[in-house]
Amino acid sequence: MIGALDLGPLWLTLRLAAISTLILLILGTPLAWWLAHTGSRAKSVIEAVTALPLVLPPTVLGFYLLVFLSPGSAIGGMWVRMTGENLTFSFSGLVVATVIYALPFTVQPLQASFESIGRAPLEAAATLRASGWDAFFTVATPMALRGYLTAVVLSFAHAIGEFGVVLMVGGNIPGRTKVISIAIYEHVETLEYAQAHMLSLILLVFSFVALVAVYSINRRFPLRVG
Amino acid sequence: MGALSVDISLPLPGFTMAFSHVFHLRGITALFGPSGCGKSTLLRVIAGLERRAAGRVAYGAEVWQEGRRMMPTHRRGVGFVFQDTRLFPHLDVAGNLRYAQRRAPSGAGGFSRDDVIDALDLAPLLGRRPHLLSGGERQRVAIGRTLLSRPRLLLMDEPLAALDAHRKGDLMPHIARLPQMFGLPVLYVTHAIDEVTRLADDIVALADGRLLAAGEVAATLERLDLPPVSGRFEAGSVIEADVLGFERKYMLTRLDVAGQTLVMPGTSVPPGARLRLRVRARDVSLALSRPHDISIRNILSGRLIEIRAEADTAFAEALVDIGGGQHLRARLTRASVADLGLAPGVAVFALIKSVAFDRRALPRREGDDLRPGSPGRHGRD
Numbered sequence: 001m002i003g004a005l006d007l008g009p010l011w012l013t014l015r016l017a018a019i020s021t022l023i024l025l026i027l028g029t030p031l032a033w034w035l036a037h038t039g040s041r042a043k044s045v046i047e048a049v050t051a052l053p054l055v056l057p058p059t060v061l062g063f064y065l066l067v068f069l070s071p072g073s074a075i076g077g078m079w080v081r082m083t084g085e086n087l088t089f090s091f092s093g094l095v096v097a098t099v100i101y102a103l104p105f106t107v108q109p110l111q112a113s114f115e116s117i118g119r120a121p122l123e124a125a126a127t128l129r130a131s132g133w134d135a136f137f138t139v140a141t142p143m144a145l146r147g148y149l150t151a152v153v154l155s156f157a158h159a160i161g162e163f164g165v166v167l168m169v170g171g172n173i174p175g176r177t178k179v180i181s182i183a184i185y186e187h188v189e190t191l192e193y194a195q196a197h198m199l200s201l202i203l204l205v206f207s208f209v210a211l212v213a214v215y216s217i218n219r220r221f222p223l224r225v226g
Numbered sequence: 227m228g229a230l231s232v233d234i235s236l237p238l239p240g241f242t243m244a245f246s247h248v249f250h251l252r253g254i255t256a257l258f259g260p261s262g263c264g265k266s267t268l269l270r271v272i273a274g275l276e277r278r279a280a281g282r283v284a285y286g287a288e289v290w291q292e293g294r295r296m297m298p299t300h301r302r303g304v305g306f307v308f309q310d311t312r313l314f315p316h317l318d319v320a321g322n323l324r325y326a327q328r329r330a331p332s333g334a335g336g337f338s339r340d341d342v343i344d345a346l347d348l349a350p351l352l353g354r355r356p357h358l359l360s361g362g363e364r365q366r367v368a369i370g371r372t373l374l375s376r377p378r379l380l381l382m383d384e385p386l387a388a389l390d391a392h393r394k395g396d397l398m399p400h401i402a403r404l405p406q407m408f409g410l411p412v413l414y415v416t417h418a419i420d421e422v423t424r425l426a427d428d429i430v431a432l433a434d435g436r437l438l439a440a441g442e443v444a445a446t447l448e449r450l451d452l453p454p455v456s457g458r459f460e461a462g463s464v465i466e467a468d469v470l471g472f473e474r475k476y477m478l479t480r481l482d483v484a485g486q487t488l489v490m491p492g493t494s495v496p497p498g499a500r501l502r503l504r505v506r507a508r509d510v511s512l513a514l515s516r517p518h519d520i521s522i523r524n525i526l527s528g529r530l531i532e533i534r535a536e537a538d539t540a541f542a543e544a545l546v547d548i549g550g551g552q553h554l555r556a557r558l559t560r561a562s563v564a565d566l567g568l569a570p571g572v573a574v575f576a577l578i579k580s581v582a583f584d585r586r587a588l589p590r591r592e593g594d595d596l597r598p599g600s601p602g603r604h605g606r607d
Contacts, residue, residue, distance in 0.1 A: 121312055123308075124312035124314075126298070126300045127273055127299055127372070128372070129301075129329040129331075131298070143316055145316075
């Protein structure tokens with residue numbers, strides 16, 4: 001039974017989560033920074049757009065992504081011309097979908113961190129001859145470390161656990177889009193409970209360990225701000 | 227030390243700040259005024275931290291702001307000591323100092339990291355995290371950190387405001403030494419008159435975002451044509467005195483003020499030292515002849531040079547020339563002025579009830595362990 005367990009979906013899922021989280025950090029940081037510091041009226045609108053994946057049913061999000069990423073659409077068509085590959089039912093498409101789906105889990109903790117840091121330490125850094133970029137990397141980022149930790153764990157966990165959006169955009173292609181949650185679903189559908197148990201247990205243990213790690217790091221190294 | 231010219235305007239809650247002045251920076255210049263008058267904002271404008279400001283700021287030949295075009299703060303070379311210190315919580319004390327040192331222009335001479343650590347007594351704190359320091363320690367680290375960024379101009383925003391009287395007294399001598407030790411001019415924001423008279427060489431007084439008065443501290447504080455910049459209660463004059471000697475029998479220090487003698491309690495000042503004293507106007511009475519049967523010891527003869535009655539009150543302020551270019555301010559009732567026939571030119575005796583000792587006047591000498599901060603010793607009678 002155990003020998004029959006296919007670990008392919010597990011590796012695919014980890015790869016998807018790692019790549020998505022990395023992209024989320026790169027995109028989410030400037031967005032969170034802007035939201036934390038802007039006085040613009042567009043702020044509420046952008047905040048709402050960012051938070052949409054929290055309230056939309058995954059199938060709705062997945063449906064729209066399917067529409068916008070399909071080769072017939074502007075974005076999907078451009079991707080096909082650039083890479084010769086479809087965005088729908090492909091690993092790249094899964095990454096795009098995951099990034100959009102997990103965006104609030106990256107942006108919101110980061111924004112909260114940047115807001116609690118405020119401008120004061122950055123002003124102090126500027127009077128010590130640090131440029132804006134310098135102050136961002138040497139003052140704001142280390143002070144926001146806890147926010148980054150939360151963002152990474154939440155985004156990674158959601159990337160691993162997502163089902164609906166992934167099913168809509170990626171389908172169920174072994175080695176390309178068959179991630180662990182879909183594999184579990186399939187095992188249950190085909191009454192392979194032992195495999196479903198194993199994969200579920202792996203997910204459960206992984207999630208639990210990750211959360212324990214976050215909470216204990218938070219407790220052991222309370223990053224004092226202010 | 228260059229001239230800093232500021233001509234700016236910006237809206238503040240309740241009024242529009244419109245400030246124009248050329249600072250000829252030397253020693254410590256106090257930016258003085260009541261809370262909310264815009265003095266801290268002015269400091270932020272000079273540092274380039276106030277984006278809403280419009281106008282012109284220039285340091286020597288270097289233009290820092292023209293209209294709304296601003297040179298970024300990190301290129302101005304101004305050090306800023308904040309009231310809330312703003313030490314970086316993710317770095318220990320040594321790390322905070324290193325942060326400034328790494329960004330200082332290379333080849334800057336004059337003093338070393340160890341000089342700063344010694345001057346501010348930071349050695350025992352180096353391994354500690356900012357949140358484990360006391361308020362006074364934090365402020366000392368903040369000053370040291372700022373010095374190590376090698377600023378050309380040091381801006382201090384009420385660095386003592388958050389401290390209790392004892393810590394304040396400990397920190398003041400450190401601040402008083404900065405301009406001489408590190409060769410940089412200081413702009414010092416405060417609303418406490420004792421900090422002005424103890425620390426500052428020049429004063430720039432603000433009210434409602436405008437320039438009220440500017441000049442040397444003693445000369446500016448004794449001007450009668452201005453609403454008292456320090457408020458009625460503390461209004462007074464600053465005079466300089468030379469220490470003559472100590473009378474052990476009565477535990478009194480004898481001082482010479484323009485050829486006349488003053489006494490005050492205290493022992494720690496060596497003969498020959500020059501002190502700065504603050505005498506509040508309400509602690510000075512006037513008499514036409516020298517009274518003998520009175521407990522007041524400090525009686526200075528002088529000549530009235532100006533009397534200004536305050537409209538709609540019982541009071542008048544008088545300025546007495548006590549010789550040597552020094553003046554005393556006295557607060558009287560208008561009735562006294564009329565009864566005694568007080569007028570400019572009249573010879574009077576100034577009876578001083580209380581003298582506050584502020585600090586060693588310039589030039590200060592090395593090695594004296596007088597603590598100018600030991601909170602304003604007052605000699606009564």
